[in-house]
Amino acid sequence: MSELVTLTINGNKYTAEKGQFILQVARDHGIKIPTLCHLDAVEPYGACRLCIVEVTKGTRTRIVTSCLYPVEEGLVVQTDSPRVRQNRKILLDLLYARCSENSVIKELAAEYGLEKPSYPEQYWTKEDCIVCGLCCRVCEQVVGVSAISLVNRGITREPAAPFLGVASNCIGCGSCFYACPTNAIKMEDKNGYLYIHNWNIKYKLQKCGKCGIEWAPVKQLEYIQKKWKLPKEFFDICPNCRG
Ligand code: FES
Structure with a gap:
């Protein structure tokens, strides 16, 4: 059984599992902490720093990132103090x-x-990307593809396809698009193709043999079919028509 600890958040006492991160414990109890680079499905990374909170341990008080700071016995946390x-x-x-x-x-x-x-x-600049790397982490840790990564250093750092070219390993699942906190990924369906402009990809969309809707990139379906060893004709019709 995991060890339990008692901590105080904004003046209220809570019990949590030792090692859980402050952000998770706070959210479990309905306490709002703003985040940009956090998604439960991937490992925390600490890029945006927006989730900072004030923690007091003994006589020392400091600012830490709550998505990466494990709770411990007696910890006192302020999530919205003036500091x-x-x-x-x-x-x-x-x-x-x-x-x-x-x-x-x-x-x-x-x-x-x-x-x-x-x-x-x-x-001022007009970027949409905050270089939090969530798109790359989702692609690697959730999809298991690693089609993109953070490249360069300093002010030129950015998520990109290998050698700034085409992300040929991308399967067009759009996980990066849905995970991005600032809508920096530009994805669109047009004339039977899916485009993810950030990674320079253009994939044909599969047409449902029954209703005719274009419902997923052929490359993504081939990937799933191979991975799950499904019959070739499995994706001939869309999930709606399959029922
Ligand atoms: S959520 Fe971005 S640093 Fe914690």
Whole structure:
């Protein structure tokens, strides 16, 4: 049986399993902590720092990322103290200057009283990607494909296909698109093809033999069919028609 610990979050006592991360425990009890780079299905990574909280252990109080900080006996946590809010505001100010037209960042920044980035306008850029790497982690840890990765360093760091070319291992499942917290992945269905522009891929869509709807990339279905050893004709009709 796992060891239990008692900790205090925002003045209330909770019991949790030793080793659980603060973010998970807080969310289990309905306490809201903002995040951008976190998804339960993948390992925490600590990229966006938005989930910071204040922890007190003995006489020491400090700011930590709650998605990566394990709970322990007697820990005292503040998720929304003035110091936490001030630090989050600084982080959001930086993200806002980078993603000055991104609606997700704009909304979060507004919650912290930022109507516009505090930096001179000449430093603002119109990126959507915050380089949290969630797209790459989902592709690797959930899909098991690793078609993309974070490349370069410093201000040129970005998620990309190998050698900035075509992500030929991509199966077109769109997990990166759905996981991205800032809608930075551009995916569309057009004229019978699926495009994921960020990874330069264009895959033919499978047409349902019954209703005629184009319902999934052929490459994704081939991947699943091989992996699960399904009969070739299994995907001839769409899940709706299969019932
Ligand atoms: S959610 Fe913890 S660092 Fe992004």
